[in-house]
Amino acid sequence: MAHRIYYIEDDAGIAEGVAFFLRRKGFEVITAATVAEGKQLLGKGLPSVVLVDWNLPDGSGEGLCRWIREKWPMLPVIFLTVRGDTRDIVNGFQKGADDYLVKPFELEVLYSRICALLRRAGQAGGSYLVCGPVSMDKNQMKVFLNKEEISLGSLEYQLLAALLEHKNHTLTRQKLLELLWDANGNFVNDNTLTVAMKRLREKLSNPACIKTVRGFGYRMEDVEE
Template sequence: MAKLLLVEDDRMFAELIRHALREEGHSVDLAADYAEARGAATGGEYDGILLDVTLPDGSGLNLARELRQEGSDTPILMITGNDGPRDVVQGLDAGADDYLTKPLDDEILKARVRALVRRREPKGISTLAFGGIVVDRAMRRATIDGQRVSLAPREFTLLAFLVEHAEHVVARAELLEKVWDLSLDPNSNVIDVHVARLRGKLREHNAQPTLVTVRGTGYVLTLGARADG
């Protein structure tokens, strides 16, 4: 999962993009203009920025250029309706890592964002392993004892986070922040449903680690002998 900043003044278009990226398990903050984006980009830690070239109060090209001049290395994907060679060159010269033209295809968008986020990941941590479970975050693939596990995008993000924090109790609030969008109702049963589905798939593959519910606190992926809650 990545934390992304989407800079787009067309609210309906922005919500469509955010919905597509949430399906991949990403958390997406929105900024509608240059000033808002400027503050968010400099004040928040993002794994990637999706930046519209044309904003109501400025140019996305200028914003990308300013961020690079200030030393920001956050990957930037420029989004625009202009697809001429000169437009692409301008975007890349301004500091963008990639360039995508409207209208956007959801699957291409998701693939480009995956590639964008991989550039942000430090070497050596894209693959996680625990008790026979191997999670390849770059390829978004999980295996148990070498067998591929079919996971929905959110289940994959949840498993990756639990493997990364194996043998440590992860609070529901932390899952809300890292795996789900913070706007999700803390009392929602969405987390419990996804945990139950993931637990079932681990059992189907006879995984050694168990996904345990720590009542009143959260969840833990463990090799210990505790019974599932």
């Protein structure tokens, strides 16, 4: 599966040029032009890396980076800036971004920086899973409903992880039983799965993003509010 990159940049020409180059390198690239659009993207699902322009129409890249760090501390962020902003961006870099580049930059340099971040982060984007109001930090083994941490039992946690890792794909009950067996090393029967799903839904306030596919299994997918 290709790594996904979010690029928050209000200059459409620059955004499309960078996106075209990175797509040719095998990345999936989604662009946004404002802080608000960037937050909306991140709320629907996390990428492997976020590229953030320093100056945006509705706020600063530093502010967006702070917001990201509050929610997903290990998600890789690279600042991009024009030369006049370098001093500010170095301060912002020291406050939380993982790297920065000064415009105009060589696209091959950007590519090498992204690859280095992915190696260093151990593909950190895959450690943060989001669907609707539900998010999971696999590094810290924490689950959140909106911004409130939710306490789950081991089986409930593994069940949610399986659904999030296969987001937008229906998992049969048999497949879930196999995944839960592998995760826990213990036998999980069909009735136990039913009980775990019921408890999971209750603890997450019965989110619309967890779907039952009758006679087949379950699916987790984003739902338009």
